[in-house]
Amino acid sequence: xxxxxxxxxxxxxxxxxxxxxxxxxxxxxxxxxxxxxxxxxxxxxxxxxxxxxxxxxxxxxxxxxxxxxxxxxxxxxxxxxxxxxxxxxxxxxxxxxxxxxxxxxxxxxxxxxxxxxxxxxxxxxxxxxxxxxxxxxxxxxxxxxxxxxxxxxxxxxxxxxxxxxxxxxxxxxxxxxxxxxxxxxxxxxxxxx
Amino acid sequence: xxxxxxxxxxxxxxxxxxxxxxxxxxxxxxxxxxxxxxxxxxxxxxxxxxxxxxxxxxxxxxxxxxxxxxxxxxxxxxxxxxxxxxxxxxxxxxxxxxxxxxxxxxxxxxxxxxxxxxxxxxxxxxxxxxxxxxxxxxxxxxxxxxxxxxxxxxxxxxxxxxxxxxxxxxxxxxxxxxxxxxxxxxxxxxxxxxxxxxxxxxxxxxxxxxxxxxxxxxxxxxxxxxxxxxxxxxxxxxxxxxxxxxxxxxxxxxxxxxxxxxxxxxxxxxxxxxxxxxxxxxxxxxxxxxxxxxxxxxxxxxxxxxxxxxxxxxxxxxxxxxxxxxxxxxxxxxxxxxxxxxxxxxxxxxxxxxxxxxxxxxxxxxxxxxxxxxxxxxxxxxxxxxxxxxxxxxxxxxxxxxxxxxxxxxxxxxxxxxxxxxxxxxxxxxxxxxxxxxxxxxxxxxxxxxxxxxxxxxxxxxxxxxxxxxxxxxxxxxxxxxxxxxxxxxxxxxxxxxxxxxxxxxxxxxxxxxxxxxxxxxxxxxxxxx
Numbered sequence: 084x085x086x087x088x089x090x091x092x093x094x095x096x097x098x099x100x101x102x103x104x105x106x107x108x109x110x111x112x113x114x115x116x117x118x119x120x121x122x123x124x125x126x127x128x129x130x131x132x133x134x135x136x137x138x139x140x141x142x143x144x145x146x147x148x149x150x151x152x153x154x155x156x157x158x159x160x161x162x163x164x165x166x167x168x169x170x171x172x173x174x175x176x177x178x179x180x181x182x183x184x185x186x187x188x189x190x191x192x193x194x195x196x197x198x199x200x201x202x203x204x205x206x207x208x209x210x211x212x213x214x215x216x217x218x219x220x221x222x223x224x225x226x227x228x229x230x231x232x233x234x235x236x237x238x239x240x241x242x243x244x245x246x247x248x249x250x251x252x253x254x255x256x257x258x259x260x261x262x263x264x265x266x267x268x269x270x271x272x273x274x275x276x
Numbered sequence: 277x278x279x280x281x282x283x284x285x286x287x288x289x290x291x292x293x294x295x296x297x298x299x300x301x302x303x304x305x306x307x308x309x310x311x312x313x314x315x316x317x318x319x320x321x322x323x324x325x326x327x328x329x330x331x332x333x334x335x336x337x338x339x340x341x342x343x344x345x346x347x348x349x350x351x352x353x354x355x356x357x358x359x360x361x362x363x364x365x366x367x368x369x370x371x372x373x374x375x376x377x378x379x380x381x382x383x384x385x386x387x388x389x390x391x392x393x394x395x396x397x398x399x400x401x402x403x404x405x406x407x408x409x410x411x412x413x414x415x416x417x418x419x420x421x422x423x424x425x426x427x428x429x430x431x432x433x434x435x436x437x438x439x440x441x442x443x444x445x446x447x448x449x450x451x452x453x454x455x456x457x458x459x460x461x462x463x464x465x466x467x468x469x470x471x472x473x474x475x476x477x478x479x480x481x482x483x484x485x486x487x488x489x490x491x492x493x494x495x496x497x498x499x500x501x502x503x504x505x506x507x508x509x510x511x512x513x514x515x516x517x518x519x520x521x522x523x524x525x526x527x528x529x530x531x532x533x534x535x536x537x538x539x540x541x542x543x544x545x546x547x548x549x550x551x552x553x554x555x556x557x558x559x560x561x562x563x564x565x566x567x568x569x570x571x572x573x574x575x576x577x578x579x580x581x582x583x584x585x586x587x588x589x590x591x592x593x594x595x596x597x598x599x600x601x602x603x604x605x606x607x608x609x610x611x612x613x614x615x616x617x618x619x620x621x622x623x624x625x626x627x628x629x630x631x632x633x634x635x636x637x638x639x640x641x642x643x644x645x646x647x648x649x650x651x652x653x654x655x656x657x658x659x660x661x662x663x664x665x666x667x668x669x670x671x672x673x674x675x676x677x678x679x680x681x682x683x684x685x686x687x688x689x690x691x692x693x694x695x696x697x698x699x700x701x702x703x704x705x706x707x708x709x710x711x712x713x714x715x716x717x718x719x720x721x722x723x724x725x726x727x728x729x730x731x732x733x734x735x736x737x738x739x740x741x742x743x744x745x746x747x748x749x750x751x752x753x754x755x756x757x758x759x760x761x762x763x764x765x766x767x768x769x770x771x772x773x774x775x776x777x778x779x780x781x782x783x784x785x786x787x788x789x790x791x792x793x794x795x796x797x798x799x800x801x802x803x804x805x806x
Binding site for chain 2 (some may be wrong): 118121148172188190
């Protein structure tokens with residue numbers, strides 16, 4: 084198996100927290116992994132992305148070639164569109180529906196949605212709303228991970244184990260809250276697939 | 277052996293710890309910062325005495341590490357590429373002295389300028405200083421090569437430059453570690469003249485260094501990191517340096533039909549290069565940064581072998597390599613299935629909401645509107661973002677500390693008002709000497725030291741001047757009556773403006789210190805207290 088993923092969002096939204104769980108699940112599954120991150124200046128509210136590659140054979144490049152990503156996971160809808168040149172023909176886009184507007188020339192949100200609607204394979208969801216229903220807005224990124232989970236090429240049980248590992252230090256209550264968030268995200272994806 | 281998921285930077289850090297370093301010396305700079313941070317947080321540093329505190333700048337870091345090497349211990353120095361300019365005097369003369377304990381200097385280059393003001397290639401410094409270079413292609417090699425670099429440094433009595441670029445520094449992969457080595461004992465150079473670069477000694481040292489070059493070249497020929505891979509199609513031979521090797525292999529799915537020479541250790545292995553040139557009709561050079569290897573192989577006139585790369589336009593001269601840019605050269609045209617829609621707008625970074633620099637710039641802009649042609653000389657840090665809307669508050673950003681001295685030069689040339697904006701960490705890094713120049717000539721400048729009590733842009737490392745800024749300025753000779761501390765908050769706007777106006781109108785050196793803790797550092801402290 085081989086899954087090439089682009090994670091995107093705005094600096095400060097925490098795309099790396101999603102990558103951390105996937106990475107943990109991949110490594111404990113004895114898969115190869117490479118993950119290019121963005122540090123430095125862009126983290127101050129600029130566009131950020133991370134290339135995450137998982138495979139059962141060794142991976143050469145840290146960067147995903149154009150048109151080869153199996154999945155784009157985006158915490159922000161306009162940022163999802165920025166990386167479309169990397170999406171493969173059969174690839175999926177999983178994105179948060181709520182814009183993060185910190186620039187004066189942000190396009191009309193309906194225009195952004197219209198572009199997303201054109202894609203044949205996408206999951207669009209309001210992760211913060213779902214996270215609040217689950218019990219805490221802070222689990223929004225895990226809801227996003229849950230919605231992406233059918234496309235990762237990793238067993239769901241392994242992703243649950245990754246969540247348990249990453250949040251383990253924070254106690255059982257936080258772990259079970261995040262597992263609920265993961266499940267809620269996955270359910271949305273399953274109804275929209 | 278145990279397996280870890282390491283950033284390239286973390287692999288270097290763990291490799292250095294496992295090589296038995298007694299100290300890391302560094303000034304924060306993207307993409308090198310995480311090396312030192314990893315060592316600071318390591319159990320090794322907690323359990324054994326390892327120097328880990330940030331240095332004031334890259335030059336002091338380089339010199340302290342050389343001192344540690346002098347007494348026989350292993351030392352690591354880390355910096356971003358432009359830090360090499362600051363450390364250059366010490367680095368190049370460390371090439372003259374050689375080492376006692378192993379000395380490895382990591383330079384993290386930033387092609388594509390993700391967080392930098394240029395794309396300079398650190399390999400040129402090593403070439404200039406007769407210092408060998410190790411350039412890993414992946415995270416595992418980064419770990420293995422750091423360990424090797426320390427042994428190599430001691431074996432050949434030279435510092436080693438360890439060159440990485442952004443993508444390796446900031447990409448994670450699985451790394452297997454090997455058993456740890458203990459620290460060196462104190463020992464002193466056998467030849468007491470080695471480190472005394474008086475002309476008479478230096479002339480002898482230079483002969484020693486020159487006579488050592490063949491041994492370094494021979495080591496490159498035999499290096500396990502420089503690998504010649506056979507290929508059936510001899511119409512092209514490919515030389516791939518460091519991380520470029522990965523992009524090559526990505527395109528051929530690991531099975532390249534052309535002969536490939538992977539280079540990760542310099543001085544260049546001439547025999548291996550001659551072999552690929554002799555066997556193939558043409559040579560393609562893939563390297564991150566400047567066409568360093570390409571130019572060397574091509575020579576001045578470029579007659580004889582056909583060399584393709586960045587000099588002949590085969591590859592783009594600027595920006596980092598990608599699997600796509602390398603693939604395009606090899607006939608694998610990159611193909612997008614979906615285009616980026618036109619609605620997508622640029623989203624540049626910005627100062628955080630609630631940041632003290634914002635209030636500082638608002639106050640400064642409000643006052644400067646009262647003057648005919650104000651010029652504000654900026655510097656390197658978060659506050660460089662003051663160049664962007666809505667502030668558009670600075671007119672220059674060149675190098676660490678240049679705000680102070682450029683303001684002085686403008687004032688010397690008759691310009692008024694000449695204002696400098698510099699952060700606290702940048703001020704102690706390279707602004708103090710410039711301020712002394714201002715004081716000695718009573719230059720008519722207003723220096724704003726926007727003090728957020730941290731090195732913010734790189735993630736909030738300790739700042740060397742915290743709690744000392746006024747004392748430093750007074751010590752340099754600024755009249756204490758014209759060292760004015762402000763609290764940059766909206767509610768203080770009127771009083772801030774009054775103070776700024778008074779000091780701009782004062783004919784002489786004034787220092788304004790708007791001081792409020794970085795909100796990122798503050799919230800991190802609050803979280804860790806919980």
